Amino acid sequence: MNDTDAVAREQAVTDFMRAGRESSRLSVMFRHAAAARLGLTVTDMECLDFLMDTGAATAGQLAEQTNLTTGAITSMIRRLERAGYVTAERDPADRRRVIVTLVPQRIEDGTRLYASYGTAINEVLSRHSTEEIRLLARHYEEMSDVYRAQLATLGSDESPVAEDAPSR
Known part of the structure; x- marks a missing residue:
């Protein structure tokens, strides 16, 4: 990999991580709002x-x-x-x-609440090829594996804790 490719990859990884954090943050906010409703x-x-x-x-x-x-x-x-x-x-x-x-009948309330979300997601997916959608699905599956592993680590005594973290 040449220097230009390395810089482009580093920027792409930075952009990916930022977008992932934003998506996660918005997902949490959306879930809280839907649950409250x-x-x-x-x-x-x-x-x-x-x-x-x-x-x-x-x-x-x-x-x-x-x-x-x-x-x-x-x-x-x-x-x-x-x-x-x-x-x-x-x-x-x-x-x-x-x-x-x-x-099932009670779940329909939640389904109606998520209907516009589903429509918006389908609009986004309509702009992607089948192969791109498969890549996205694989990405979610791989990220789920990462989350499971991190949850297991956080639940163990081996989880590192910052020494300067505030105590509660």
């Missing part, structure tokens, strides 16, 4: 999103997906039940487990 927390929304992919899950699986304690998951499930988004029933095969299932 539905009277939910962002974690509630993430739980519902996971259930939209799986249809149903045990409380333990939800705890793993959201990184919440079993007590916090129990509170969230009760909150989502009261709001009508999920049902929670004992697993007939193992009465100690609770199976949480989406209530």
Whole structure:
């Protein structure tokens, strides 16, 4: 790689990192606004999103997906039940487990809230080739792997902490 290519690559990486941070920041803000509109927390929304992919899950699986304690998951499930988004029933095969299932009719409220977002995303994707969309999907999958690894590191005692970080 010549110097011109190295400089161009360094700038491209810098631009990518900046765009990624901005996209992440805006995604967090959007999720908070959408959750507030539905009277939910962002974690509630993430739980519902996971259930939209799986249809149903045990409380333990939800705890793993959201990184919440079993007590916090129990509170969230009760909150989502009261709001009508999920049902929670004992697993007939193992009465100690609770199976949480989406209530499809209630999920339609969230679907309507996200409709304009979906339309805007489809407009963006319409300007890209199938191969470019596959690249973007692969990028998201690879970034998800990075996030999972970083979450595991942050959850371990091996996570580095800045010495000058303020204590709380």
